[in-house]
Amino acid sequence: MTGTVSARPLWRRLIGFNLLWGIVLGIVGFYFGWWLGHQIHAESLSFFESTNQNDVALMLGYVFALVGFLVGLGFLNYPLSRMRGHRATQAEKEEGGVGRYFTLCTDHKVVGIQYLVGIGFFFFIGGMNAMLIRAELLRPSPQLFGAGNYLTLVGLHGTMMMGIMTSGILGPFANYFLPLMIGARRMAFPRVESLTFWLLMAAGAILMTTLLFGGFPTGWTGYAPLNDEANYGFDSYIFFFALVGLSMTLLGVNMIVTTITMRAPGLTWGRLPIFCWGAISTALLMVLAAPVLIAALLMVAFDRGVQTSFFLSSAGGSPYLFQNLFWFFGHPEVYLLALPGFGIVLELLPVFARKPLWGYRIAVAGIVGVALLSFFVWQHHLFVSGLNSSLRPFYMFSTEAISVPTGLIFLCGMGTLWRAKIRYRVPMLFCLAWFFNFFIGGASGVFLSDVPSDVATHGSFFVMAHFHYTIMGGLVFAFFAAIYYWVPKMFGIALNERLGKIHFWTMFISFNSTFAPLFALGLMGMPRRVVTYPSNLQPLNDWVSVSAFVLGASMLLFLANVVYSLVIVRKPAPANPWDSHSLEWQTPTPVPLENFDRQPVIDSDPYDYGVPPVPVPLPPPAEAPAPG
Amino acid sequence: MSDLTIPSDGSEMSDLTLRESDVYAETPELHERIDRIGFWLVGGATVMFFFSFVFAYFYLRSLDSNGLWRPAGVDPPTAYGILIAAALALSALAFLYAARVARQRGRGWGLPSGVALLLGLFACVAQAVEYAHIPFGPQSGGYASVFFGWTVFYVVIALISLYRVEVAFAAALRARGEEDGAVPEGLTPAAVYWAFVAGLGVLSWIILYLV
Amino acid sequence: MNEPNHMRRIAIIWFALSVILTPIVVAVIAPTLPPGDATSAADNQLSDDTLLLGIVTPIAVAMIVYFAYTMIVFRRRGEPTEEGPATRDNRAVHIPWLVGTTAIVLFLATFGTVELADAGAGGGEGPEPAFKMTGDVLPVQVIAQQWEFTYRYPTYGGVETAHLELPVDKNVEFHVTSLDVIHSFWAPRLGVKADANPGVDNVAFVKPWQEMSFDIRCSELCGLWHGYMFDTGQVVSESAFEEWIHEQQRTFAPATKFLPKYSTQYFPEPERRAG
Structure with missing residues (x-):
């Protein structure tokens, strides 16, 4: 470059x-x-x-x-x-310097960094919204914002996180590293790749303009028919999510085509890094699920704009139609937030455990299994909606069945740690925390999937605690693991290890201290998205709020680390600081425009760590008599 | 995994080797393959998009909420439906023929792709004209909602898909003088995709007008 | 090389902790959990929670013990690094694992279905409930609108009240519907949660077992004052209920005759913000 x-x-x-x-x-x-x-x-x-x-x-x-x-x-x-009538060309001008970060650039490495910064920006805004929400909930009745603005904050936080963070790992890290890991020079559709990024940024900007038009009161689910009577500002929700859906679809197509067509010679499916499996499974969900979301939102736009009645039961429509379409997308959506995390964690564990990935094939089976099963579970979001009560045992079973492939991921992690030589570097800490968080998220998910238990917890803070454990505890922890792991490759500068460890421990402890009490709040009868609650729940809510502020402060610690390491100190990182065997670390830093000066040929998977087991253990050395 | 090589020497850090190879240059076959698989996936996404409308159609029809699924008189004019579906089908056939000719002879795909483009655009214009002559509005119940939503977004997707038809036609115009008139890459996948989209158009005619 | 038998140590720690913790969780903590057991539906939910906790606890202990043990025993400090053993897979582990998780899942789904089959465990089951209460039931219609619940008793002349009272030890059949957007009728202690959809009759069953007062909240985001959509209901003795409902009938008689005829669903003009 x-x-x-x-x-x-x-x-x-x-x-x-x-x-x-x-x-x-x-x-x-x-x-x-x-x-x-x-x-x-x-x-x-x-x-x-x-x-x-x-x-x-x-x-x-x-x-x-x-x-x-x-x-x-x-x-x-x-x-x-x-x-x-001009011919197809790949020879698009690559502008040098900083300028290429602010335009259409077909270099996948530039797009990866664009994504990292852009997503980081919107992640920060979404996090600020969460801080404001928790500030409001310090008191049982509204003190700061009032009911309407509170709902807008809740909606902005949920929508921003569920929309922008869908590409949270695929955007920066798969765009940057998937071609490097498979030995390719580029993504299959480089212009589309750039388009996905700028669509996402346009979407984020459009969502922010909702504040100019009065906000929206529907939360991230945007249920009909509430969305039909919602204010002006709801239109920005529609366009935000539709653009995110479009961006996701194109990103997914690009990932899958790249992986299928551009692999280096010798990189068989059985040698594909597990992160790439996570990325293309996510991509498959994006391609098949996001168009349903786009269609549902366009129907909403028609209901609001030209007075159709898709979702008005008094005029020939049905609100169930929106719930079905939304959750047909919405459940794959939450797995497409989780799956890249599986990939990151299993990709990083072998590096820091100095062992091959244990059970590669069952890890792939786990990831693909979760991806496929996720299309058959969406009605568990509708267990109390009155829809298809005779099908509930089926959806209960299919939802619980998700824990089988997820269990395989855990098994692979456990197998990899067995008799390992674990190095506690910052990325490894985030990966191990991922197992802790995701286990709690998964176990609480079993409660929610069991219908009788779900009746008690549906739509309450219990659900909120559950999906923050799986998404924040899963995706965001994996996101930070990936940042600490790959920033030395992306920028040639390592993040400060000590600050990173302080960041990790602050974040891990305050995260659990924030979300574990929410399970209790939910069971005690606090529904989601309410601005008021009974005063006996105030001590617990205050505890949660204070923990949430610490959690927010830990993000500032991370920002401080970024500024300190990348701007002030700028200590060059070693070429391969983690001794990784993966292909992306074999390239020079910074990665040249064409990635590899020669075509790499792959003759093993990237997990060939460790010494082979010694067939016969050596007898313990006999006690030699002391000389003399 | 079966052909996995475990290094015999534990001190070996990496056996991922960078070797000299002559397969680095990208071939037209690679580009064709990228286009083909890309169109398959985009086709899958398109199906899921229209699946939502098909689902809405049958779901709302089965519920007939408040008796307003399809009040009397909500019938789109049959003549327009047949016209649009026929134009789409013929356009798809013309473009498939263009791709076939280009594959076999390396030239002569210009005229059929031009015809395909015209027919495709005609179908879209006919759909717009139909809205002006339709005896009901978007607010006339469930069927009317599905009809307008589905057809409007079908036209949008058809226009986007016609991009590759236009590209083929423009390439033919530009290649007129040249002897070896370069066939644009990915013509066959593009033709298959346009046929696929046109097929969805015929399907929507069957569901919206006939069922 | 006197490598201790790590797996045996983990198993022993796990077993000891599970034997101590599981009974504590199941017998001491679980009975105190919401929603309690004041009604049939709440009891279904609580027994389901108890069983799940009984299964999750040893699994959670196993996870924590395994990870803590490996993280402590197999840790290495500083550089240069040592390499671990190059073990890649072990069929003897993952087949039993797969069978075990599948068996647990099947068991949980079966148990959940059994609890669900007891009249839907208090969840809203739509107009044609798959799991019903038989015999003598008291139908109560819950009408949600922005931003309050009202209650109609069709067997008492269709009187509509602003307050919910139920007789104790009697099967109650809630018909939950909405006049505008989606709400959700949630009475935690009663163990009932059913979405109120416009134009839909959502049926939920419950049998209160003791006299009490219970909170009602809307648990589906329904617009501006969603946070203020709460109410309190009472379960009272049969005679007190009869007295109360007759008083309501007398008080609201002038209003009742102007109400639309009792129906399981109502279709008012759609609420469009511009309309």
Whole structure:
């Protein structure tokens, strides 16, 4: 990546297809769509005249804002040249310097870093929302924000995390490292790869604009028909999640095609690193589940915009339709948050245990099994909804059956640790914490899958504790493990080990101290998303809030570590600081534009750690008589 | 895993070797394969997208909530339906023929892909015209909702899919003067995908107009 | 090389801890857990929770003991690193593991189904409940709307009250429905939770076993004042209930005649924010 830094002056370099012009054209596009929406008059839209909130104008505004944004970034250049009859080309200009991080760049390593920073930004915003939520819940009745703003905060936190963090590991780490791990020079669709990132950023920006339009009161699930009477701001939820869905679908297609077609010679399916298995299983869920979400949200947009009645039972529709479609996506969604974590943890354990990954094949079976089963469990979100009561035993069984492949993942982790030589570096600590958190999350999931137990806990803080244990305890811990593990490769600079360990212990302890009491709160009758609670629950809620603030502070510790290590000290990392045998560590740092100067040929899987077992143990050395 | 090699010497750090190889250059076959598998996956995603509308159709129909699934008079004009489905089917056939000709002779795919493009665009325009002549609006119950949602987004997806048809046509125009007129890469997968999308259009005609 | 038998040590620690902890969890902690056993449905839920806790506890102990043991015994400090043994797989371990987890899952699902078959364990089962209470039942309709619950007693002239009272030791059949958005009728001590969907009759069964007062909350996000949608109900003796309901009938007689006829579902005009 030794691109030549242009000698042109700064103002000249700012003119071109880049983020600046994307934003400018995006804003222009928004106002164009807004104006256009107000020009449309039709019978079914006449009711907009009785209010000053024209949904069609806002939706068209978002559509044209997105178009302007993508044009400004240069995404139309290549399709237009193809449409004028020019040939397909891979020779897109790679601009050097910092500029390529702010534009369409087809280098998968640049996209990986773009993702890391972009997702980190929105993760931070989502986390801030959580802090504000917990601040509000310090008192049993609303003190800070009031009911409406509180619901907007809850919705923003949930939507941001469930939307942006779907690509939390695939975006930065699979984009960056999957081609390196499989010995490829690029992703299969490099422009699509860049598109997924900028779509996600556009989505995040659109979700933030909900604050300008009054927020939305529906939480991340956006159930109909509440979404039909929800305020103006709900349109940004629709566009956010639809764009995230589109981004996910394209990302998934790209991952799978890359893995199938671009593997280096000798990299058979049986030698594919387990992280790649996690990535492509996630990708499969994305490809098959996200379009259902997009379709459901477009139906909502139609219900709000042109007065169809998909979800209005009094006008020929049904709210169950939305619940079915949403959770048909929604359950694979939570597994596509968890699966990359499985991949990361099993990928990193052998490196720090100095042993081969134990039971590679059953680990693959576990990951693929979870992915496939996740399509057959969605009605466990509807156990008390009144839907299909005769099918409940089936969904109870299929949901509990998920613990079988998940158990295989645990078995592989346990087998890898057996008689290992464990080194406690920061990534390893996060991986081991993952097992602890995910076990609690999984065990509480069994309670939720068992219908009688679920009736008591459904829709309560128990559920919230459960999915924070699986998603925050699973995904976010794996996310940090991956950051500490791979930052030396991505930036050539290692994060400070001591600060990293302080970060880990603060985060691990405060995480458990935050979410374990929520199980109790749920059982004691506190539903989700309420701004009030009985005063006898206040001590526990205050405990949770204070722990949550410490958890938030641990994220600041991480930021401090990033600034300290990457900006202030800048101590170069060794070429292979963890002694990993994986292919990505065999490349030079920084990774050259074409990744490998020669075609790598693979003749084993990347887990060939350890000494082979000695067939006959040596007899203990006889006590030699002391000389003299 | 069966052909796994465990290093005999524990001190060996890595046996992942970087060797000189001549397979590094990307071949047209690789690009064709990328396109083919990519279109399969995009096809899967497209199916799941329309599956939602199919599900909505049958689900709302079976519930007939408040008796408003399909009030009397909510019938789309049959002539338009047949016109659109026929145009889509013919367009798909034309583009499949274009890909076949290009594969066999390396030229002459321009005219059939142009025809395919025109027919595809015609289908989309016919759908838009139909909205102006339809005896019900989007607010007329469950069936009307599904009809409008499904057809509008079908047109959007058809227009996106026509991109590759247009690319093939434009490439043919540009290659007119050249002797070896380069066949655009991935023409066959693109043709299969467009046929697939057109097939979904015919399927939507069957469900929305006939069932 | 006097390697101790690690597996035996782990097994011993696990066994000792499980034998101590499991009875404590099952016999001491579990009975104190919400939702208690004041009704048939709550009892179903609690016995399900108790069984699950009884199974999860030894598994959790096994996990913690295994991980703690390996993390402590097999740790190494500093560099350069030693390499572990290159063991890759052991069929003798993962086949029993697979069989064991599958057996536990099958057992749990079966037990859950048995508890569920007892009238749906208090969960909302929709208009055609698969698991019912037979015999003499008292139907009570719960009507949810933004942001309150009201209750209709169809067998008492369809009177609609703002307060829920139930007779003790009598089978109750809740018909939960909504007039606008999705709510959820949750009475934790009663062990009942059923979503209130507009245009849907969601049936849930319960038999209260003792007189008590219980909280009611909406547990599905239903808009601005969701957090304020709570209520208190009472389970009273049969005679007190009769007295109360007749008083309600008298008090609300002028209002009752203007109510729409009792129905399992109502279709008011859709609530559109612009409408």
